Amino acid sequence: MEPTTKTETLDIEGMTCASCASFVEKSLTRTPGVQRAMVNFATEKATIEYLPAQATPATLKEAVVKAGYGVTERAPDTSAADRQAEIDQQKALAYVKLKRRFWVATVLAILIMPLSMLMLWPAMMARVNMHWLNYGLLVLTLPVLFYSGREFFTSAWNGFKHRAANMDTLIAVGTGAAFLYSLAATVVPGWFMRRGLMPEVYYDTTATIIALILLGKVLELRAKTQTSAAIKALMGLQAKTARVVRPDGQEVDVPIEQVQLGDLVVVRPGEKVATDGVIEEGTSAVDEAMLTGESLPVEKKTGDPVFGATLNKTGSFRFRVTKVGADTMLSQIVKLVEDAQGSRAPIQRLADKVSAIFVPTVVVIAILTFVLWFDLAPVEARLPLALVNFVAVLIIACPCALGLATPTAIMVSTGKGAEHGVLIRNAEALEKAHQVNTVLLDKTGTITRGEPAVTDFVPAEGQDAAQLLQVVAAVERQSEHPLAEAVVRYADAQQAPAIPATGFQAIEGKGAQASVNGQAVLIGNFRLLDEAGISLSPAVRRQADELLAQAKTVLYVAVNQQAVGLIGVADTVRETSAAAIKRLQAMGIEVVMMTGDNPQTAAQVAAQVGIKRYFAEVLPSGKAGKVKELQAEGRIVAMVGDGINDAPALAQADIGLAMGGGTDVAMEAAGITLMRSDLQGVVTATELSRQTIRTIKQNLFFAFIYNTLGIPVAAGLLYPFFGILLSPMLAAGAMALSSVSVLTNSLRLRSFSPAKN
Amino acid sequence: MDTAEIIVTLTGLALSAFVIWYFFFSARQTAAAVSTSSGVQEVDITVKGGYSPDVIEVERGKPVQLSFYRDEENSCSEELLMPDFSIRRDLPAFKTTLVELLPQQAGTFTFTCGMGMLRGSLVVK
Numbered sequence: 001m002e003p004t005t006k007t008e009t010l011d012i013e014g015m016t017c018a019s020c021a022s023f024v025e026k027s028l029t030r031t032p033g034v035q036r037a038m039v040n041f042a043t044e045k046a047t048i049e050y051l052p053a054q055a056t057p058a059t060l061k062e063a064v065v066k067a068g069y070g071v072t073e074r075a076p077d078t079s080a081a082d083r084q085a086e087i088d089q090q091k092a093l094a095y096v097k098l099k100r101r102f103w104v105a106t107v108l109a110i111l112i113m114p115l116s117m118l119m120l121w122p123a124m125m126a127r128v129n130m131h132w133l134n135y136g137l138l139v140l141t142l143p144v145l146f147y148s149g150r151e152f153f154t155s156a157w158n159g160f161k162h163r164a165a166n167m168d169t170l171i172a173v174g175t176g177a178a179f180l181y182s183l184a185a186t187v188v189p190g191w192f193m194r195r196g197l198m199p200e201v202y203y204d205t206t207a208t209i210i211a212l213i214l215l216g217k218v219l220e221l222r223a224k225t226q227t228s229a230a231i232k233a234l235m236g237l238q239a240k241t242a243r244v245v246r247p248d249g250q251e252v253d254v255p256i257e258q259v260q261l262g263d264l265v266v267v268r269p270g271e272k273v274a275t276d277g278v279i280e281e282g283t284s285a286v287d288e289a290m291l292t293g294e295s296l297p298v299e300k301k302t303g304d305p306v307f308g309a310t311l312n313k314t315g316s317f318r319f320r321v322t323k324v325g326a327d328t329m330l331s332q333i334v335k336l337v338e339d340a341q342g343s344r345a346p347i348q349r350l351a352d353k354v355s356a357i358f359v360p361t362v363v364v365i366a367i368l369t370f371v372l373w374f375d376l377a378p379v380e381a382r383l384p385l386a387l388v389n390f391v392a393v394l395i396i397a398c399p400c401a402l403g404l405a406t407p408t409a410i411m412v413s414t415g416k417g418a419e420h421g422v423l424i425r426n427a428e429a430l431e432k433a434h435q436v437n438t439v440l441l442d443k444t445g446t447i448t449r450g451e452p453a454v455t456d457f458v459p460a461e462g463q464d465a466a467q468l469l470q471v472v473a474a475v476e477r478q479s480e481h482p483l484a485e486a487v488v489r490y491a492d493a494q495q496a497p498a499i500p501a502t503g504f505q506a507i508e509g510k511g512a513q514a515s516v517n518g519q520a521v522l523i524g525n526f527r528l529l530d531e532a533g534i535s536l537s538p539a540v541r542r543q544a545d546e547l548l549a550q551a552k553t554v555l556y557v558a559v560n561q562q563a564v565g566l567i568g569v570a571d572t573v574r575e576t577s578a579a580a581i582k583r584l585q586a587m588g589i590e591v592v593m594m595t596g597d598n599p600q601t602a603a604q605v606a607a608q609v610g611i612k613r614y615f616a617e618v619l620p621s622g623k624a625g626k627v628k629e630l631q632a633e634g635r636i637v638a639m640v641g642d643g644i645n646d647a648p649a650l651a652q653a654d655i656g657l658a659m660g661g662g663t664d665v666a667m668e669a670a671g672i673t674l675m676r677s678d679l680q681g682v683v684t685a686t687e688l689s690r691q692t693i694r695t696i697k698q699n700l701f702f703a704f705i706y707n708t709l710g711i712p713v714a715a716g717l718l719y720p721f722f723g724i725l726l727s728p729m730l731a732a733g734a735m736a737l738s739s740v741s742v743l744t745n746s747l748r749l750r751s752f753s754p755a756k757n
Numbered sequence: 758m759d760t761a762e763i764i765v766t767l768t769g770l771a772l773s774a775f776v777i778w779y780f781f782f783s784a785r786q787t788a789a790a791v792s793t794s795s796g797v798q799e800v801d802i803t804v805k806g807g808y809s810p811d812v813i814e815v816e817r818g819k820p821v822q823l824s825f826y827r828d829e830e831n832s833c834s835e836e837l838l839m840p841d842f843s844i845r846r847d848l849p850a851f852k853t854t855l856v857e858l859l860p861q862q863a864g865t866f867t868f869t870c871g872m873g874m875l876r877g878s879l880v881v882k
Contacts, residue, residue, distance in 0.1 A: 087847045094832060094850075155831040158806020159875070163780055166806075166833055166874035221832070344840030355873040360780035364773045371769035375762050386765075403872030407838075426843060 005035050008057050010046045012039065013070035020069065027067035031055060034063075084235060095221050102218050105148035105211035109204070112140050116204040134186040137203040145179055149210040165359035167399055173363065174394035175209050178202040178728070181387055196380055202387075202728075209395055209732040216736025220400070223743040226750070227408050230415025231341070234334050237290050237309035242274030243267070245318065261321055267306075268316040275308040275321055276328045282317030286310050291329055292675035293421025293684075336423050336673075340414040341407075345427035347696055348406040351703070358399040362711065366393040369715040385716075388728060392714035396731035397707060400739035405699035408746035413692040416752050421675035422685045429671030432655045433689035438635040439584055439682060440627060442649070443595035443602070445642030446659055446679060447581075447609055448571040452483055454490035455552060456568030458543050463564050469496045472557055472567070475514045475521050478504035483555060484512070486569050487523075511555070522558040529556045529563060536563050551601035578609040580679035585610070587686060590635075594618045594626050623649035640682055657682055684754035695749055699742045706738050787812040790821060797822050804837075804848060805829045808868070808877035817863050817881050823856045836871030839879070 015021055021039040024046060028037035033054025039046045048060055061071045115137055118128060149171075156172035159165055182201035185192055189199035241253045245264040259265070259275055267273055273286065285297035288310045297313050300306060306319050307329045325331065344352075373386035410427045417424050424430050444450045459465045473491030476484040478501055501521070504514040510531075511524015522528055526544075529536070536544070536556075540563050547554045547568040555567040581591050594615040595602050602616035615626050623641075627649050630637045639646070639653030642660055650656030650669040658670035660677035674681030714731050718724040758766075788810035790798035798821045803809050805828040815821045827834055827848040837846045842858045860866075860881040867878050 084847075087849050090849050091835075094830060098832075151831055155806055155829075155833055158829065158831075160806070162805075162807025162809060162811060162875075163783060163785065164807040164811075164875050165780055166870075167872075168831070168833065217832070338845065339843040342838060342840065342845030343843045352873055356876065357781070359874070360776050363776050367769050367773050367776070371766050374765045375758070379759075399874060400872055403874065407871070 004052075005049045006052045008048050008050065008060060010048070010057075010060065010064065011072035012044050012046050012064060013072050015039075015044060015069060024064055024067050024069055027063045028060065031059060031063040034060070084232070091221075091225065095218075098214065098218055098221060101148040101151075102211065102214040105144045105207065105214055108140050108144045109207040109211040112137055112144075112204050112207045115140075116201070131189065134182075134189075134199075134201050134203075137201060138183065138186050141179065141182075141203040141207050144207040144210050145175065148214060149175060152210075152213075165363065167359070169359055170362060170394045170397055171209070171213055173366075174391045174728070175206050177387065177394075178206045178209075178391050182206065197383060200384055202391075205388075205391065205728050208729045209391075212729070212732040212736045213395075216740055219736075219740045220743060223740065223747060224408070226747055227411040227743070228341070228415070229750075230412070230419055231334065231337050234290075234330070234337065234415075234418060237272075237330060239272040239274040239308060243271075257325075259321060259324055261324060263321045264318055265321060266316065266318050267312045269312060269314055271312050273306050273308055273310045273312060273319075276323035277306055277319035277321045279304050279306060279317050279319045282315055284315030284317050285313045287313055291333065291421070293419065293681075294676045333418060333423060333675075336425065337414050337418050340424050340426050340430075341411045343410075343426035343428065345406050345410060345431045345696070347431055347693070347700070348427075351402045351405060351700055354704075355399050355402045358397070358402065362394065362397040362399075365711060365715065366390050369393050373716065385725075389714065389716045389725065391728040392716075392726045392731045393711055395728050396710040396714040396726070396735055398703070398710075398735045398738045401699075401703035401706060401742045404739055404742050404746070405703050406696050408743055409692055409695045409699060409749060412746050412749040413688055413695075413752070416749060417685070417688055420681075420684050420688075420754060422681055422688060423673040423675065424685075425671045425673070429655055430689050430692055432636075432671065433638065433685055434693040435636045436589060436638040436655060436686065438590045438592060438630055439638045439640060440592045440594060440630060440649075440653065441581075441611075441679070442623065442639075442641040442646050443593050443597070443605060444571060445677075446640050447577045447593065447605065448573050449677075450571065450642055452486040452553065452569045453572045454486050454567055455570045455572065456547060456566070457490065458547075458568070459565040460537065460540050460563060466494075466496065468557070468559075468565050469494060470499055471516045471519070471521055471559065472523060472565075474499045474501040474516045475504065475512055475523055477501070478514060479506060479512050481506070481512075483553065483569055484523075487555070487567060519559050520561070523555055523567075526554075526556060529558055532558070532561070534558050534561055534563055540566060549600075550604070551597060573605060573608055574678050576678040576680050580683050581609050581611060583683045584679075584686065587683075587690075589686065592630065594623065596620070620645045624652040627652040638682070638686075640679070642677075657685060680754070687754055688752060691752055692749060695745060699745055702745070703738070703742060706734075710734060785812045786810040787814065789814040790816070792816075792819070796820070799824070801826065802877070803828050804834045804875075806831070806834070807875050811877035812880060813877065814880045814882060815860060817860055820857065820859050821879075823858075824853050825856060826853045827851065833872070834870050834875055837868060838871060838873075839866065839868040841866040 012024055025037050025039040028034055028046060028048055033051045034048055035051065036049040037046060050060065064071050115133065152168045152172045155168035159169055182203050185199035185201050192199040239256055242256055242259045243251050243266045244254050244259060245251055245266055251266055256274055265274055265277065279300055279302050281302060283301045286300050286306060287297045288307065289295050290309055291307055309330045370386045370390040373389050374382050377385045410430065413430065414424050441447055457469065459468045469491050473488055473496050476487040477498065499516065501514040501516045504512065506512045507524060507528060510528040511522065513522045515521065522532060544554050544566055547566065552568040552570040555569060556563060557565040557567065584591050591611050592613045593606055593611045596618055597616060599616040602614050606614045618626055623646050627637055627639055636654045638655045638657060639649050640657045640659060641650055647669040650658060655672065656670040657672045657674055659674045672685050714726045716725055786809055788800060790800045790813065792798050796819055798815045798819050800813050801824045803826050825837060825848055827850050830850045835848060837848050844856060846854060846856060848854045863881050865878050865880050867876060869876050
């Protein structure tokens with residue numbers, strides 16, 4: 001066995017010319033244990049293959065230094081998963097800190113509250129020195145403000161320097177004002193008394209606001225981590241290692257990053273498929289639910305593609321790696337979902353505009369509230385009233401609810417879509433999908449399987465069906481023609497035993513011939529038999545005409561120069577199509593079909609799946625035109641295609657849905673890609689988009705209503721009529737709950753599951 | 758109206774005017790991207806209660822690399838959104854996060870924090 005080498009890459013410092021590079025290279029090559037060294041002057045990197053038994057990264061560095069150059073220590077390349085792990089760790093740490101700050105604020109607020117209310121018990125009041133009580137409250141409030149609430153102040157100040165104002169600005173100004181007033185009343189009560197004012201303190205307000213806002217933040221952070229749970233789950237699906245077959249036949253577990261294109265990988269039952277590839281040996285059933293949403297395992301045999309992160313169920317197989325890293329299906333799905341989560345929904349536009357000017361506007365409203373109360377309230381109470389309402393306005397306003405309304409719903413729903421095999425390109429596509437009132441289906445590959453299948457097997461009178469099928473399958477097994485494959489599939493489904501055929505010969509454009517059990521067999525079109533001088537009996541001819549009338553392709557079978565049977569082949573309707581179409585119609589969507597077939601066939605398929613309107617004899621180039629035609633009727637059209645020659649139509653439609661993983665072109669043109677090859681995906685996509693938009697609308701409605709009602713009430717608008725004033729502490733409670741409610745509403749989308757028929 | 762009322766009213770109005778001017782109309786910190794030899798336009802942005810610089814000028818059709826250094830732990834800035842480029846990125850605290858994009862169209866594209874409170878704009882010329 002050849003000893004394994006390791007590869008190390010070093011960043012070289014101080015190389016000024018190409019000859020320096022060769023100098024470093026020489027020095028490295030002479031180091032014991034180094035098999036090969038390559039130094040690239042342009043990239044300033046050295047790639048070294050070495051035997052770990054004789055050399056180490058340290059000795060390699062030494063060799064570079066000996067040559068008179070330096071090695072830059074570089075941070076190890078971090079993968080997306082590592083980076084995510086680091087971010088998660090930071091977030092977890094931030095959450096722990098936040099909780100601690102919350103508890104400190106809460107405990108102190110609970111102490112401060114009853115002490116501030118001593119005046120409610122006059123008997124108690126008489127025994128306490130007001131002056132010292134206030135100092136006591138001040139001492140209790142300081143940690144709340146400067147430990148628990150410090151972040152609000154630093155954030156507000158940092159924002160202020162950037163001419164930016166955020167939620168923290170409002171809280172900092174609000175609690176800061178209440179605190180400063182109280183501080184003044186504590187330190188110089190005489191100044192207030194001289195002006196006929198009670199030196200009241202608002203330490204309880206300050207502490208309670210901070211405690212409640214922190215409570216809101218704790219709840220919010222907890223909910224927010226759940227919005228991206230789906231994508232994290234997707235990322236976590238990636239296999240960590242692969243069992244690679246070395247050229248000498250040895251099987252070795254290697255980290256997934258080291259798997260290369262062309263490697264042969266072994267997968268045993270119960271194991272995860274490491275990356276994308278094509279099966280070279282073996283058969284199995286593979287669970288692809290994580291990628292496609294299809295719950296039934298998919299049968300795989302030699303030549304079939306397999307995808308990384310899917311789960312091998314029954315058999316073991318070997319596959320040749322065709323894609324690694326960012327090119328794999330899983331990586332592309334993750335990328336697509338990430339992109340969608342970063343996109344903006346048009347529905348968000350108003351909320352965006354409002355939140356851009358929200359905080360400064362609220363500050364101005366608060367200032368004006370203060371001025372009005374000061375000017376209009378009775379002299380003896382004007383200052384406390386102005387202050388309390390000023391603080392209430394600042395605290396109740398909640399820009400967060402506006403900011404969270406749309407993106408959180410989009411995040412949850414795009415993740416949820418991926419779980420069900422519905423990949424949404426961006427938020428705009430999601431929004432468009434809910435307006436759709438017409439779905440245009442390209443028949444082939446969507447309603448039907450898009451591949452021929454045997455629909456009729458008609459032996460001539462006096463022939464044994466089972467035996468004839470064996471003979472036919474024996475010939476067709478040798479052929480690569482799609483029609484032949486359909487016949488073989490049919491024979492396999494009927495469990496016809498395989499028997500050998502000899503002397504197989506394909507006859508271009510007509511069919512094939514071979515000999516089975518010493519009999520000469522011909523299978524092909526009418527011309528094949530005609531040219532061989534074989535005539536059809538009137539009965540066979542009539543049956544053939546019948547099949548042709550149903551728009552089926554007819555294969556003629558002759559044994560020993562005698563026509564012995566017919567095979568009808570047609571593209572078949574998927575079992576799920578009719579149910580999915582019915583479901584769409586129940587949702588108030590008109591389903592229209594288009595096909596290149598003649599009107600009779602079109603009518604037949606349409607009737608079979610319950611479609612009332614269809615376009616027949618549509619040429620591939622005319623598909624986009626049909627979309628336009630429907631759009632001209634004022635319809636909002638979703639186009640569903642399998643991606644083969646319908647990219648222009650997908651792009652023309654208001655929203656395009658590419659089916660069956662789709663081709664790359666179709667995925668580009670489509671707003672939504674359906675990983676599963678059946679129309680149920682269209683139903684799922686439509687339902688998901690409707691539910692998401694409904695959630696967003698609820699969120700936005702709530703956020704707008706909350707602020708437009710809350711701010712005037714906090715400003716004291718109801719006071720002249722009903723004598724109602726909003727305590728700043730209640731305002732803080734409302735504010736803390738408002739953003740949490742929006743988030744919780746978005747998280748309800750996590751329970752989305754498509755209607756099953 | 759007594760003196761106190763007059764003082765409070767005038768101060769209040771002046772403060773309001775200042776807030777409106779300061780947040781909406783005052784001049785912003787603008788920076789133009791520096792092109793490297795390989796043709797990538799690079800800009801360093803510090804994230805601390807906002808983005809500095811917060812107006813970034815780049816040229817159309819050339820790749821742009823934005824290095825966001827988040828100089829705080831405040832959760833407001835933990836997410837970066839560039840909806841026009843379909844970018845949503847977590848910015849780890851006290852770390853530099855690279856964001857690469859290729860602006861194809863001229864125009865002004867806003868980038869914000871996760872809640873749309875902190876704002877900056879990418880001006881593509």
